Amino acid sequence: MSATPLTKPVLSKKAQFRELFNVATLRLLMDRAIKMLALPGFGILVFLFLWQLLANNIITSLGQFPGPNQVWEQSKSLVTEHRRERSKETAFYQRQEVRNAKKLADDPGATVKIRSYTGKATFLDQIFTSLLTVAFGFMVATLVAVPLGILCGLSESLYRCINPIIQTFKPVSPLAWLPLVTMVVSALYVSDDPLFDKAFLTSAFTVALCCLWPTVVNTIVGVASIDRDLINVSRVLRLGSLVHIRKVVIPSAIPLIFTGLRLSLATGWMVLIAAEMLAQNPGLGKFIWDEFQNGSSNSLGRIMVAVLVIGIIGFILDSLMLALQKHLSWDKQATLR
Amino acid sequence: MLNKNYLEISQVGIEFATSGEPFRALQNVNLAIAKGEFISLIGHSGCGKSTVLNIVAGLYNATEGGIILEGREVDEPGPDRAVVFQNHALMPWLTVYQNVELAVKCVFKKTKTKAEIRDWIEHNLSLVHMEHAVHKLPSELSGGMKQRVGIARCLAMQPKVLLMDEPFGALDALTRAHLQDSLMDIQQRLDNTVIMITHDVDEAVLLSDRIVMMTNGPAASIGEVLSIDLPRPRNRVVLADDPAFNHYRQQVLRFLYEKQKNPADKNAVAG
Numbered sequence: 389m390s391a392t393p394l395t396k397p398v399l400s401k402k403a404q405f406r407e408l409f410n411v412a413t414l415r416l417l418m419d420r421a422i423k424m425l426a427l428p429g430f431g432i433l434v435f436l437f438l439w440q441l442l443a444n445n446i447i448t449s450l451g452q453f454p455g456p457n458q459v460w461e462q463s464k465s466l467v468t469e470h471r472r473e474r475s476k477e478t479a480f481y482q483r484q485e486v487r488n489a490k491k492l493a494d495d496p497g498a499t500v501k502i503r504s505y506t507g508k509a510t511f512l513d514q515i516f517t518s519l520l521t522v523a524f525g526f527m528v529a530t531l532v533a534v535p536l537g538i539l540c541g542l543s544e545s546l547y548r549c550i551n552p553i554i555q556t557f558k559p560v561s562p563l564a565w566l567p568l569v570t571m572v573v574s575a576l577y578v579s580d581d582p583l584f585d586k587a588f589l590t591s592a593f594t595v596a597l598c599c600l601w602p603t604v605v606n607t608i609v610g611v612a613s614i615d616r617d618l619i620n621v622s623r624v625l626r627l628g629s630l631v632h633i634r635k636v637v638i639p640s641a642i643p644l645i646f647t648g649l650r651l652s653l654a655t656g657w658m659v660l661i662a663a664e665m666l667a668q669n670p671g672l673g674k675f676i677w678d679e680f681q682n683g684s685s686n687s688l689g690r691i692m693v694a695v696l697v698i699g700i701i702g703f704i705l706d707s708l709m710l711a712l713q714k715h716l717s718w719d720k721q722a723t724l725r
Numbered sequence: 726m727l728n729k730n731y732l733e734i735s736q737v738g739i740e741f742a743t744s745g746e747p748f749r750a751l752q753n754v755n756l757a758i759a760k761g762e763f764i765s766l767i768g769h770s771g772c773g774k775s776t777v778l779n780i781v782a783g784l785y786n787a788t789e790g791g792i793i794l795e796g797r798e799v800d801e802p803g804p805d806r807a808v809v810f811q812n813h814a815l816m817p818w819l820t821v822y823q824n825v826e827l828a829v830k831c832v833f834k835k836t837k838t839k840a841e842i843r844d845w846i847e848h849n850l851s852l853v854h855m856e857h858a859v860h861k862l863p864s865e866l867s868g869g870m871k872q873r874v875g876i877a878r879c880l881a882m883q884p885k886v887l888l889m890d891e892p893f894g895a896l897d898a899l900t901r902a903h904l905q906d907s908l909m910d911i912q913q914r915l916d917n918t919v920i921m922i923t924h925d926v927d928e929a930v931l932l933s934d935r936i937v938m939m940t941n942g943p944a945a946s947i948g949e950v951l952s953i954d955l956p957r958p959r960n961r962v963v964l965a966d967d968p969a970f971n972h973y974r975q976q977v978l979r980f981l982y983e984k985q986k987n988p989a990d991k992n993a994v995a996g
Binding site: 615617618620621623624625626627635636639640642718719 | 782783784802803804806807808810812814816817818827828831832862864882
């Protein structure tokens, strides 16, 4: 705390204000700046330094291991490539439009063809594909896991029936599921005009199969540990099963359901990369795989960009879930991390 | 017109399954309660007071005997037998108003209009002097205030019998006295039939028309029933110096500490 003299000189309002601002407020701001910016910043700097140091000493068959500098260069070039691809696309459509307009001007009865652009997916497109895939898989998992968890939490017998199955499938790696999912999707999803790509569905369902379990388990625990008194209140009021679930069970279990959902989303995002590599879904997993196969001197740097992007997106997804959890949870005092 | 058999606990006994022999908690519990009567159940810990209350509430099913309310047997929980729980049992995610609303909507959804429901909720919250905090969450209230809301929720259901499981046990002495006065005042006005479990001899004598004293378990039963013929309204300060009041207190104390020694003490001597 700032030391204030016991006998203060008489100050004008303005001067008083200035003094207050100078000493106390400034110190508070400083404290906060140190906590929120300086310390994390320091950590990052130390990490970058150590990374560079290590990278200098690792020589691979594809050249030196990329340090922060090369990675930064590669990330810029990935963005440039994206821009170039986009302007090529715009140019393509413009050319097509002009051509078609000319054709129609020459002969009003002519049939014009509109072709869509078939350039290669850029890094940013691939990020978007990955996000879409994980969102789809996570949604499917949630739609199955939450109701299943609620039912198992409510009925001890059902829980005893299903628990061995849950415990058996919980530790299975996505790489084990993938061949099966691929074959099942190929067999069942037969359509002349498919809405989804098969690789997309395979990746999404593999994600769903792997990220189901944390939500199921946490929902069961949340529902099974509802305060006995609250259940008795519900019984005294003779709430019907559905009202009981809606008014008592779900609100009680919401904090643990969300803990499960956060774990599920993190698992799903992790699983997705592996699934995309093997299923060749044009997302970040495929990007890494293609770069690895490509094996140019830039490949390792570009893979490292993908690694960082995967990490940062995972971090952002978790923060979003945390914000949602804080918004929906009734226990505002609870510290959520 | 006093119907002595408004609520009848008839030949009630209960056994709980354990890993070994079944545990017999209650045996031959018989009690007839009149409409508007205030009954206290008192006894040492573990004597089955709560079990009796839970059987009346329908939360437990008696192994033998049963509960007859207004000439009909009741064997499942229902809003006609509202329960005030020891730890308020308010839904922590609902505000004070919403907590009472949940109960009111269950009972009066078909018979009251929206405006009537709102008025009724507010009326009951004002009965327990909680009208100032209707939109607060339970976590923002003190223990005494939460218990008031719990009581308001039960009163709002207009139950035939109000069952209270040590409603003031978790509160400090001053808050408890305050709530006891509120409860006496409300009971005087609404003429509720009440069964209350308590550990507190003063509380039992002050509030009750009859005190039901239970013997120690296992196979606990009703030991004695003491009628408290003190005029109402009762004032705790005046009664503190009243010979009749003190005589009643002594009778309860004698039952608890001479006739039915605390099982924990007995173990201490034996062990």
